[in-house]
Amino acid sequence: MITPRSGRQFALVAGPYRAEIASVGATLRALTFDGRDLVVPFAADDVRPNYRGVTLAPWPNRIVDGRYTVAGAAHQLPLTEPERGHALHGLLAWSEYSDRVVEDDRVVLEATIEPQTGYPFRVRVVVEYRLDGDGLHQSVTAENIGADAAPWGTGPHPYLVAGPGRVDEWTLALPASEVLVVTPDRLSPVAVERIDAHPEWDFRTPRPIGDVFIDHAFTDLAADDDGRTEVRVIGEDGRGAGIAWDERCPWVQVHTADTPGVDDTHRVGLAVEPMTCPPDAFNSGVDLLMLEPGDESTAGWRIFAV
Numbered sequence: 001m002i003t004p005r006s007g008r009q010f011a012l013v014a015g016p017y018r019a020e021i022a023s024v025g026a027t028l029r030a031l032t033f034d035g036r037d038l039v040v041p042f043a044a045d046d047v048r049p050n051y052r053g054v055t056l057a058p059w060p061n062r063i064v065d066g067r068y069t070v071a072g073a074a075h076q077l078p079l080t081e082p083e084r085g086h087a088l089h090g091l092l093a094w095s096e097y098s099d100r101v102v103e104d105d106r107v108v109l110e111a112t113i114e115p116q117t118g119y120p121f122r123v124r125v126v127v128e129y130r131l132d133g134d135g136l137h138q139s140v141t142a143e144n145i146g147a148d149a150a151p152w153g154t155g156p157h158p159y160l161v162a163g164p165g166r167v168d169e170w171t172l173a174l175p176a177s178e179v180l181v182v183t184p185d186r187l188s189p190v191a192v193e194r195i196d197a198h199p200e201w202d203f204r205t206p207r208p209i210g211d212v213f214i215d216h217a218f219t220d221l222a223a224d225d226d227g228r229t230e231v232r233v234i235g236e237d238g239r240g241a242g243i244a245w246d247e248r249c250p251w252v253q254v255h256t257a258d259t260p261g262v263d264d265t266h267r268v269g270l271a272v273e274p275m276t277c278p279p280d281a282f283n284s285g286v287d288l289l290m291l292e293p294g295d296e297s298t299a300g301w302r303i304f305a306v
Contacts, residue, residue, distance in 0.1 A: 122146030135304030159269030163235030
């Protein structure tokens with residue numbers, strides 16, 4: 001039997017929720033509630049498009065020019081976003097994960113980042129997906145199994161779906177008071193600014209997305225009494241999808257999936273990516289975690305039906 005292009009498949013079921021996990025990139029390939037899509041899916045034998053559902057490690061988003069310095073040593077990563085000249089979304093997007101636990105409602109996958117050009121560190125990455133009545137829970141645990149302190153960041157890359165149509169028609173609730181402004185051509189970070197100065201990206205009061213372009217990181221996130229931040233997209237019928245996380249992810253990247261001229265992907269979902277650190281954290285050092293040898297770090301989030 002030939003393995004599908006997205007890797008081995010793991011189906012999880014809990015009540016009205018069903019998830020499909022693919023082993024390449026520890027990817028969330030599909031998630032439904034009563035048969036309704038909560039994320040933009042793709043077929044098992046497709047090459048995963050637009051990083052849909054992938055687990056980002058050991059950094060989320062971009063490292064500008066693929067260059068950074070740590071402990072006095074300069075490193076150059078491969079430029080995996082050549083059109084903008086950046087290293088994008090980590091090193092495990094196309095790696096095959098092994099399975100440690102496979103159950104009806106839970107799967108635990110594992111991969112190791114081996115020392116390589118641009119990232120000479122060894123980090124074991126364990127990804128758990130678990131379904132219950134509250135939705136799909138994902139956690140990512142990094143363990144430094146090498147000899148040197150390793151820079152680390154992580155996050156998911158789901159494209160949330162609120163219903164038929166495109167993101168323009170959906171209402172977004174995004175409780176962020178600051179935005180990371182970027183250059184228009186390369187999306188390189190410029191400065192964190194108050195959201196009041198950028199009303200086009202202010203969704204603290206839920207409102208329709210309309211035709212606004214978003215591909216920005218947000219911070220200064222409002223949380224509930226349990227310390228959790230939620231982002232929701234709601235369709236015209238009042239149904240939709242949400243994602244929630246805690247203070248271990250003080251940033252969230254939001255992207256309206258703009259691919260002009262490619263109708264089957266253009267603005268068909270809203271990428272909402274909780275992140276442990278912002279874009280280019282390997283250079284700025286903002287919220288960057290340095291894992292000492294033997295140290296572990298875990299972050300997690302939950303996707304749920306609205």
